[in-house]
Amino acid sequence: MLVAIALLAGCGGNNVTQPAGSTKVTMTEFKFDPSDITVPHGKVVFFLVNSGNTQHDLAIRDSSNNRLSVSELVSSGDSIVFTVDKIDAGTYTIYCTQQGHEASGMKGKLTVT
Numbered sequence: 001m002l003v004a005i006a007l008l009a010g011c012g013g014n015n016v017t018q019p020a021g022s023t024k025v026t027m028t029e030f031k032f033d034p035s036d037i038t039v040p041h042g043k044v045v046f047f048l049v050n051s052g053n054t055q056h057d058l059a060i061r062d063s064s065n066n067r068l069s070v071s072e073l074v075s076s077g078d079s080i081v082f083t084v085d086k087i088d089a090g091t092y093t094i095y096c097t098q099q100g101h102e103a104s105g106m107k108g109k110l111t112v113t
């Protein structure tokens, strides 16, 4: 894996560099961008960027409404790496677990091939 050195300063929060091979998802009120994501099965790495003004997270549930995984909370302006160690092929829903966010549209589709 390549190691990149970011010389960016003054952005505030955690300036985590996006890992190679990860899927970047930007979170705002109240949506994920992109909201329709396709990844290969197995280990999946998300790079979550909160460009909104409040805390968000990203959870994954299957078609039986079982939550498979949920990220840490990401503060406004922060970025985190969220790794799911293993996910099978299928269609899943991504959503924010914060009160009212999913109902406000903060959800999307995750297709695992």
Ligand SMILES: [Cu+2]
Residues within 6 Å of the ligand: 055, 056, 057, 096, 097, 098, 101, 106
């Ligand atoms: Cu949210």
